[in-house]
Amino acid sequence: MVNRNAFFIFLAGTLISLAIFLGLTWDTHRQVNALTHADKLSEEVVAGKHVWAGKNCNECHTILGFGVYYAPDLTKVYKRIGAAGIKAAVLQPEVTFKNSIRHMPNLGVTEEQATQLVAYFEWVSNIDNNDWPPQDRQAGQSAAQRRLEGSAGLSAGAAAFKEKCMGCHSIGGAGGSIGPALDKVGTKFDAATITKLIGDPPSVVPGSRMPPQTGVSAADRQAIAEFLAQQK
Amino acid sequence: MEQTSKVDASVATATTTQTADAAGGAIGRTRVGTALVPYASxxxxxxxxxxxxxxxxxxxxVxxxxxxxxxxxxxxxxxxxxxxxMTRAIHTNLLVLWLLLGFMGGTYYLVPEEAQREIYSVKLAYLQLIALVGTGVTAIVGFLFGWTQGKPILEIPVPLDFVVVLGALIFLFNVGMTVLRGKKTAILGMLLGGLVFLALLYIFGMPFYRNLTIDWYYWWWVVHxxxxxxxELVTASILAFVLIKVTGVQRKVVEKYLYLETALFLFTGLAGTGHHYYWIGAPDVWLWVGAIFSAMExxxxxxxxxxxxxxxxxEGYVIKDKVVWTFCMGTAIxxxxxxxxxxxxxxxxxxxxYTHGSQITASHGHMAFFGAYALLNFAMFWYAIPRLRGITRYKPxxxxxxxxxxxxxxxxxxxxxxxxxxxxxxxERVLGQGFMTAQLHMQLWFKVVMFFGVVLIAGLAMTAWTMLKGRQEDSTEVEAVEIV
Structure with a gap:
């Protein structure tokens, strides 16, 4: 062989890199159960993964950042919009995303499949993935950290609104489009009514599809309501 | 060598008469039958x-x-x-299918010249083509009816996966037997190594993995x-073959660079897979290994x-084919x-x-696939197709x-x-505003994407027409590419 040395360089370079790669693959398998909380990987979660694959969700959405960039990343969707939000999106996309600039097709997801998807997303949201994605990082922080960051530039009510409400609602064009924009909400409701609405939406707006925000503390509800009542 | 030029001469005469016959007519099987190639297969x-x-x-x-x-x-x-x-699945599957068909065609073109013998079985080569194109068409129609495995790029359902594996095995057997019975060159060794590696990796994308992290871990074994x-091995081999043919540089020089460059490709690329493992729930060591190796890629x-x-x-450098050379430089740059x-x-x-899973990735994907693989395929097409059509002189x-x-x-x-x-x-990621808010601001730029998409389609139509239907240029007063 004319190029004996060149060939050996090729072989050595390949084998060194391959050895590192396979060694770390072994290490990944060793650690992955702890990093992904595999003990919580129940049959329902796996059923949810089958629904995820069967409905081709990954062809519009990303998860762990992989897939397609047409629709939001769903790695932390469970922490962002919760079980009720996920169900509203997959069961009635044409209603939920009516005002969105991009629509989601109705994929014929059943109630049972929606529950399985929720289990799947809950499990995925707890994977220890170095706190990605940045836009959902708040969800992984402690309440104290969030409050510290939020209050640095905002009032307590605005900070809580940004954290708890903007996934669905917007002000000044910033925020989600699942729920109505709240730019002029202060002209319709006072603070006490808004506090009541957050905890039990149909009691104020009959037929409202907004899930009761049981995860928002009483103090936060009060602060959010005071902030929103000023939006006139 | 002498035999080759004799064939060339007789083919050249046949071509001229064919051109006269086929004035305005179809260039199909008959013209291909007069191909200007040393081996019929x-x-x-x-x-x-x-x-x-x-x-x-x-x-x-799409x-x-x-x-x-x-x-x-x-x-x-x-x-x-x-x-x-569904349409996006069609877009990416067509990409993979046409690039692979291009590599396979390129392989069938270069293997006889390198191994200095006919392909082991032409029938198997056609059978494999039918199997793969049939799978592709079935898959695309299936997507429209929701028949999918749901994994991006690797959507095709498991039964079709087996047809792909079968097609790949036929291909490897056919090429392998040809190489085994013919002359063995460094280019053939590298090419065959790349093809076997390619086929083996496909298997890792087939199973259903319960754990999403493991799922993505092995998805990248296929995609990355x-x-x-x-x-890189396959295309470096094809490029080496074309460069020897169109530049007159000595084989041993080209082969030396083939080894050194593929050494670097694999040294950086194998462990460089780690740059996909930063945010999936894999150990933190990947942040270091992925960063260092992929930075060297x-x-x-x-x-x-x-x-x-x-x-x-x-030594011996001369550009024998301006068009192919342009595409070779184009694919490098x-x-x-x-x-x-x-x-x-x-x-x-x-x-x-901050950029993971954003349109930055899409931008990178489009430019990289076109530069590294589409242009490489075009370099091979422009080398092979005029010869296969029996064109000896054409305007570049x-x-x-x-x-x-x-x-x-x-x-x-x-x-x-x-x-x-x-x-x-x-x-979305710095200001923390909603996904759709960001998309609203991006819409204008997708209108720009559409504009360039139309230009690209026009460029491809012109290229394909010139390549498949372009005329022989007989006038010696016109500057033309001479096929020698």
Missing amino acids: QRVAYWYFVIALALFGLQLL GLWLAASYAFTMPQGLENALPYG LWVEGAW VLPIIAMVIDAFLTKRH GHLIGAGVWGFAHTLPQINY SLAIGGFWIMSLAVIGLGLAMAVAGVIQVYV
């Missing part, structure tokens, strides 16, 4: 190339539709009837190790470009920009934390014009996606 490559070109055209049309979906709000009824996800591993590409520019220093620079730009974890202007139109169009749409990506990263 090389002609099988022609159909691989023609189908690859057609699928590329289809891929671009791509235009996808860009429109980003640029405008599609009504609910349309999303229900033709979900974006293909494009930054196996495909640009080195073999720089080496390739320097090597291409220095070709003229080598396109590889550097799309894969090297655009890849490096967001490969470090500190940056990737449309071919080179096609190169510039397509390349500038892809740079244009890649840059527009990059701008959209920067907007997305800033609005």
